[in-house]
Amino acid sequence: MSSRSGFDRIIGQQLAKRVLIGAVREGRVGHAYLFLGLQGTGKLTTALEFAKALNCESPIAGQACGICAICRAIEHGNFPDIRVWSPKGQNTTIDSMREMRELSTFRPSRGKWAVNIIEQGDTLNEEAANCILKLLEEPPDYLINILLFRNSANVLPTIRSRCQLVRFEQANSNELAERLIEDHGASVEEAALFSHYSQGRPGEAITLLRDSEFLSVRETIADIADATSGGNVWAALRLAEKLRGGASETPDAEGDAEESSPTQPSSVRRGVRETTLWSLDILLIWYRDLLAISLLGEEAEIINNDKREALLRQAKRHTHAGHLLKG
Helix, strand or coil: CCCCCHHHCCCCCHHHHHHHHHHHHHCCCCCCCEEECCCCCCCHHHHHHHHHHHCCCCCEEEEEECCHHHHHHHCCCCCCCCEEECEECEEEEEHHHHHHHHHCCCCCCCCCEEEEEEHHHEEECCCHHHHCCHHHCCCCCCEEEEEECCCCCCCHHHCCCCCCEEEEECCCHHHHHHHHHHHHCHHHHEEEHHHHCCCHHHHHHHHHHHCCHHHHHHHHHHHHHHHHHHHHHHHHHHHHHHHHHHCCCCCCCCCCCCCCCCCCCCCCCCCCCHHHHHHHHHHHHHHHHHHHHHHHHHCCCCCHHHHHHHHHHHHHHCCHHHHHHCC
């Protein structure tokens, strides 16, 4: 495992890191930030690292030392002045935002700054979003609000205009693969697969690496595609039922994490709905690869590169790409 600390732990995001490190080093910290980027690109990890750097007892060139009492407390999620607000169910409720606004009236008890991190800001309804506008318009001098959004279309103009925008991009697949090997113990084959499968989203890549069910589910998906391409619909249906039978009977989790937690178990339990959506994503990527081979030939760049032979075999069963699109 890696001994990286501070912002060096974050994969990619050079511009975002440069902006935030500069703000801490030069004392030009804004009171509201809008972190905008796809799920799994590192917004939550970066927000926590920023909060750590702001409150660190011995910061080094704009970065947290990682070893002081405050850094350790934030790392373990028990620092009272850093609060992460996550949605309850499908939405972030006005009650949560009212509670956040009330707690924000108290000065930090241990650190230099109080920091609110609003996770999955896309789930804020208009009422909840309007509730926090007062904090953004007239923030106390000790408070920083960081809002994490995936889609710019979901950000109210009144919120956007009061925040400093920090964009998060998808990581380079080669860099991501290297970090999966160095920091998370992935094999070369695993790193190549998951860096491409996650489409440059480190959080997703790490989740897939830790998920002991992924490869077996993908194998079943490949069998479904193989049966379908051979015209054996009943076999495909039986395999699909096998997938459903493997789903947890527990309810689906409320909301999804922005980043994979270091303490997350190796096998991720999913409910029926989540398993169905997850399986459809894998199937979609499989057929994307199949279409790429059908259109571009045997050397087409694909995500499931370790399954190229199976994809080539299936592609040969289709006379042309139009046949594939028709099913």
